[in-house]
Amino acid sequence: MKLLEERIQKDGTVKEGNILKVDSFLNHQMDVELFDLMGQEFKRLFADAPINKILTIEASGIGIACVAARSFHVPVVFAKKTQTLNIDGQVLSSKVDSFTHKKTYDIIVSKKFLTQQDHVLIIDDFLANGCAVLGLMDLIRAAGAVLEGVGIAVEKGFQTGGQKLRDMGIHLESLAIVDSMDAATGRITFREQPHQS
């Protein structure tokens, strides 16, 4: 999505350790009008899928997912990061290894809100090694729901997540794929995606 790439070029900054900071418009301060256009683009890209629910993970995925949901006219469920154990069997849970934060955490969703009736689109802000998305896919599998696709705002194309998901045959759409970034020069390059606006 050219508009998102241009915004990343304009307002994104590259930090040591291959971290792209986009907190002025994506995951701290949020440009909701941009989110609206991103949501419309997700809707166009997943137009053929019978999606009835969007699944994301707290915290930064929630804003993007909620605005996208207005284009899909479906509810959003977010997985909670928690220390609480699944004591009463009322939740689905999985583990996520965060590469960026160098820790493992549990994610949970109530069984009430993810069931075998659901056809799910996963939405998140970043795709790096794919651990968060794989954890969400675990929850979908445990619920007996159907994964219709994964929509990501920014994929770091030089990390392994995108390739993993595409190799699994998952319909993955990343609105911007960063192929390289350089903290010294601030230069960011993007992968061409002719089917996107």
Ligand code: G4P
């Ligand atoms: P993965 O799920 O794809 O394997 O990613 P990873 O563990 O590496 O990412 C952990 C967290 O860091 C995620 O947020 C992810 O969105 C974020 N992240 C990864 N790379 C970047 C980056 O280059 N820039 C920024 N700004 N964030 C990045 P999270 O732990 O879910 O935290 P939250 O911010 O959603 O609360």
